[in-house]
Amino acid sequence: MNTIEMQSAPALLDHDAALNNSELAIIAQSATGEQDLAAHSTKTASSTPKKGQQNQFKSYEDWKAYIRKSFIEGSGIAPEIFDACVEFHQDIECGLGGDVETPIHDALGWEYKRFRHQANEPLYAAFLLNEDKSVWQVVVSIWDIEKQRPYKYFAPKGDGNRAFLPPLPIGIRQLIAQKSGLDVPMFGNFWQWVKESVNEVGATEGGKKTLSALSIGHIMIGLYGCECGAPGRPPALNPDLAAFVGPGSTLVIAFDQDEKLTAVKAVTRGIRKLKLVLQNLGAYLAIVEWSPKDGKGLDDLIVNKGEEAFDDAYNKAIAYMESQFAVSKDSSTDKRPTADIISREIAEEFRDRLAYNNEARQWMHYEIKLPGVWSGETEEAIEMIVYQIITARGIEGYSTHSYITNIVKFLRSQLFVREWNERSPKELMPFFNGVLEIATGKFLPHSPGYRLTWQLPRSHDPKATDWSHIDAFLTHLAEGNRQLKDLLICYCNAVLKGRSDLQKFLHLIGLGGTGKGTFSRLIVNLIGKENVHSTTLDDWCSNRFEGANAHRKRLVLFADEDRQTGKLGRFLSLTGEDPIRAEEKGRKAFHYQYDGMVLVLSNLAIFMGDAASRVKRRVISFPCNNAVDPIKRRNLDKEFEPELAAFTNYVLSLSDDHVTAVIKGLQEIPECTLEFWENRTRVDSIAAWLNQCVIADPMAKTAIGNDRFEGEDGSTVTTLFGSYNRYCHRAGSKPKNHNNFSPDLLEMCRSVLGWSVEKESTKTGKFIRGLRLRVAGIDDLIPTHDYTLAQNLNKGDGTGDGTGDGSEPILHKGFTDGDGTLISQLEKQVELVFEPESQIDNSLLEENSLTPQPVENDLVINKSGLGFEPSPSVKASPNNGFEPSPQPSPQPSPSVTTRQPVKGDRVRLLSGGEVYLISWVSCGSDKVLLVSALTGQPLTAPSPLRSGAAAGGLNLIDVSELEFLDT
Template identity: 25%
Template sequence: MTKENDLLIYNGEPKQTNYSENDKTMNNPTITNYSKFLDFFQENIGIPLPVVPYQKDILNDKGKPKFTGKNPSYYKDGKPTPIYHSKVNSFDDVKEYFNTDKELNIGTKITRDDIFVIDIDCKSEKTIIDDVFHKICEYNPDLREKGLLEKTPSGGYHLYTKVTNPINITIFTVRGFEQYKIGEIISKNHWGFIVNAPSKGYELINMDTPIEIESLESIGVIPYKASNKIRSQPSTDIDKSQRKLSSYYKGKYKYLKDTGEAKFTDRSEEFTGLVKDLYSLRNRHKRLKDLDKFIDDIDEVIMSTGANLFDDESRVNRILEGIDENDCFDSENNLSDTELVDLLLPEVENNLKYSEEDDYWYLYDDNNKYWKKYPNNARVIELISQSLQQLSVGKVNYYHILNCERLLRGKLITEFHIDLNLLPLTDCVLDISNNQLIEHSPDLMLTYNVGYSYSNSRECPITQKWLLESVGGIQEQVEVLRAYLNCIVTGKIELQRFIHLVGSGGSGKSTFTKLATALVGEQVTHTTKLQKLEENRFETAALKNKKLCLINDSDSYGGEISNLKNITGNDSVPYELKGKQQGENRLTPSCMVLITSNEPLRLKEYTSGLARRRITIRFENKHNVSRSLIDKIQNGWKGELVKELPQVLNWVLSMPDEKVVKLIKYTEQNVISLVQTQRDTLTDTSPLADWVDYNVVYVVNAKAYCGNKALDTNKYLYSNYCNYCENSGFNAVSINKFSNLLLDLFQSQLKMPTVLKKRDNTGFYFTNIRIRTDKDSNIPTTVKGISLIEDTDSTREKQSFLLIDDESSIFDS
């Protein structure tokens, strides 16, 4: 707080200050003579920002001055430059901007939730400005004598307040002036920035910590639109209690106190009713922990009334002894909604949170050890009602409970940033970043658990046997699937690969996707279709905080795949939520992708962008015997594989990172059995690759021109390609794209660097390839027939490395 001798107060007798009279307004302030103001605003309001004064010669696109003297700005290389205050996070971001010899003003970005600036402007009726100001100060004289107060260039006032119970008011009026639009309330959530004295034209009247008030309404400030509905004078808790206490002096029980005459024959009954009512009033304020000064007044009313009613003091004492003050409450609730919320908050704040982002309530489930989401407020309404009953506040109608729920949202706003490094098991939490097990806690903000416990074992014979059967007994492909499950659990999106499972119905594709989902949890898995992912603009938003994206049954889609490429390439995608105003929001998904289909996908993608990220594994072993391996039920999973989930997790995570990288990032160089699969997939999914496989041969020193569609199909590449597409029912790519796509196919996908694209006087041509003829039957096909990996000793060493199975558990320590 600012010290007394640092204050600058120009109201009545000036206080002692170490500011000069010139500090009231400054034409050319610098960071040196601004320092005391900068420190004050940082401590009490927010982040000080420079403001370039009004510049009439610099216009915007609409022909109006771009720099009006009311927006954050500074001089960059001598030229005024805007500052976007929403991007300023600390004073250090803008401190250097104050170091200038040019004229500069000062403003503040409001960062405190409780600071509300009453901007008294009265644009429609300037003559009432002072009357309005004095009217507000009648409610709280400290606003005139203390706090932070400024006079604006237009003759208005900036009145800074610290509000205990804020409500949403932007355009306001003042009681007694309801027909006028007085001005605006500037706060963190409305405008968020204000120009301050000692800027040019602004006069500093008082400079101290903003005055604390209960609410804006308590000083007569009310919403302009609702002003015609509000007639009663503003009231605080003290006002209400004074009036209610006064009613016992002047109203219902006045005759008891003043005359000692009972309205009914039983004076004891009258006196008992008075005592219980007054005890109810006192109990109310005991709960609210305020108005202690009225407790003695209540006792005085009781004793003086008792003395008037009864000559025998012992009779008064007997009646009082028969009344338990703790049991005295109003039959009807007499607390405001704000007071009810103040009582509720300590009861619910530890197990109830509200997420503003998804507009859901979260209740901590102590049995399952996570914050459970509630799509509607019915459960919260029930909790509030039960808590109010336990607090014995009297009868509370449904309308008040709804208001309490609404007010509690603002008190309990919490951001649920899911930490994907934490895997919540039923009995503990695994921190994947360091392989440590930690205890459950509400502070971890977990919103799910995976439904199985931790196990130090990694023996999962049923799962391993089923995986081996599904891939036709090829052990190294089991290791690839194990490595990819490791990537899903640990979030190795930087490897930029995805697995495409291809196989007929009943071959086990969906069983593997269920296994992957159960391993990491349904809450961090999103299931979609390829067409929906690409064409529904809201679909990519569902990938936020997900570890796995499942794309099922995508055989029929043949459109663009820009979103799939961005997701698997660790790039951003649009982030758009239904029913919310959108900006240029982007999301970089943190999920691995798993695609299943009965047949290879024929997509409009000929470049290596997707092909080099895809690992195709064929599930061709159709199981004849129907088995319940893993199926979803209401509260989890059931099946033979479910009981092994704890061991599968340990088995998956025990694979060394070096091995995971070799299997997933460098699959073609390390997994021999998948090389031919990848080549087969390439020809199945790319008409260009299929044409090359059958119609083009690799011959050293050969030369083939691209040509155009009209030339000889036996000599020119493009005309031969177009003929193939026409006969096969495919759409040919344009001649402009053809040569670049063909070069990408040979060099990036087929890894044939000696096939080059060149140009001479005749046109573009490719080296070391030509059109296949009838005499080339002994030359292998170009895609499927030429092996990428020779069967050498080093290859066999790579293969044996893949089959090494570490015996140690990552949790042995």
């Protein structure tokens, strides 16, 4: 720790016990320099915080100010490079989508324990970032007992011995250009330019020293410690460092000038290892030295003596090295062609067979594995190819391997492909024997210009037509339902054509032996095993290297998943055409947009709580309930294999419009709607309560409430929150808290059920208009939502025209009058929800209008673009709907009573005999608005009993058309 750090460390004297002046002097004297992270004491993410190591900073802002001052003033680091490569984080942060994130724990691989007897102390951190945005090192606000300072250094777990290659802003690049005389690019990848164009680079230990040297114009690479340049026995050059060092190049090291014997031995050992590996490589080593009195680290030297002092020490090291390794200009008699010349010759010969894919940072080789397909190659593989080429040409005697690596570097520039514009499977479908042009049906030969990186694992056979075994299996899986079967076939089309634009994934739910695994294997064999990435939701959402495995894949399979309650942001990016970060160890990360499909399998519902709400717009829940007798089960893969060509032909014959309509739910499938709702009620307590205890009523207004113990004293529950908690208590479910209840309830009603509900605030409390609690004995004839959806399975002709998915408010259904008891009971209830005003305002007219409202629908969208369109009225009959009351309805009075109408009057339409309540009276008392006495539904739509009613709005009824039942 620098002296300035010791003076400004917050709460230093308050840690455990106060330190006396002599102790502080000893600490300050031993901490005048700072070694960021020595090789022998490198802390990784496995070094989890220990008990008693507390955060000494009063606030996040204090931490940021302290680190900034320590770097800029304490180590002479330019503010612009500090801002470019240092990123601050807290242990808990809120992401853009509202997700709670733990960036420090995620970066270091720590487990964040949320529930303890004592609250977690806040943690602050400063991330040192590489140019590729990867984290090189993390400074955490944990008290370092050993070094008596309020922070510790940690390295990300599993990254290995990496070098620090920070991003450089334009100002720093200009300084480097002035000091080195090199033509430094002001934009783009700085360190890639150094690899390709610079013959002399520096290396030091620690992030601060690296940034300090860069701030004064020296190209400096950071290492974790003095022995990290060539670790191991026997020593091997650090892989990151090796990319900058080759035959004839110079490495300038500026390690700490320690005076402790153990530290001196470590530095000497590190230099000796570096010298050995560089000599074997044909490179040179220059050692920068200065007096320890001027500062331990190079940043201390720059702060104490100025940048000129380090410049002098650096130049002396170069001069001494050159004097030791002076070589006569006439000593070279090498007659072999130079690397640039031979690379041009190779590039011309292999231009259609080799290419460097800039997007994926990878070499590509045409037809090395499959005909017509570009496959990825490693750097080592390309070097092997170059070696074989130059050996065949009789070129030898180049003594070092750098000759080959230099040829490869030149080749990269000459075969560089900035954008890998692969032809979409919507345009060309690659087969083993050629490519099928989707638009015209023409079968074309392979060509490297298509840039294809995959193909179907079979030849195209246009004459193949028999896929009877596959057809029988799909019929079984769909339980004979043509719509469900069509959905499965359309999904196969989406997988083949890469219909990521649909932003949907298929979720097969059912117990073992129902065909889920067989269908997944059918899909895998259809698209090809090499084109599928199989993973788990846990790995995909938590492993930062998992994203690279799905690059260029056509299907990502999540087989046999368990319940999920954690973060799903990365999974939603996979299904939502969002950029996905791909990172491989030792390679620069890149982003890509996944253009394939996703398949999830599970025995039960897996998306819990908030996760269920987040995936609702993307998921297609497919029920797998048709189990096969264990005795009759067999492996169908062999039976399917000879039919895959014919099945492929049929699947590709489907039109894109039809596939879009089916996958996006423009044609409703009641089975999927019911499966989704049943799964939602299993994992969401609000959905389960809504299903059992709530009725949609456009005229109702019910208090939300805030008493979770309401009704426990025997009183009647009248609020939504009280009813919800009572239901959860009886059902053994864990209720949500009051703050989340009403937002989640509104979201459920609007987005999932398509109910028109609004939250209102008055002087007396908060209410939700459009919902009322189910009343036993009164609402017994009104079915629950899941029952209505189940009834829809037997309705209609199976064409899925979008009418009647069962998601409309239950009050839209018609019922018989019965014996009149129900009418009188409902009459009292309706009076409770009417507004007290005698006239109805325009806002209420608009609110009661049944004009469909746009909603976000997770599965079913009707043809008009709206979700969950209401069903037509259900007629009571012995075979459909509900049984009529055994007691006949009273006969209408033979005489018609007419008088001046009053709001709340019970009336009967003369044209049909339906019973209504008056909800509004015109100023002249000659026109009224009516609502059903049974359900509270406004009279809006035409009906068989009143065919003249106009659809789409509230209908004004003339008083002369009414019979008043209340005298």
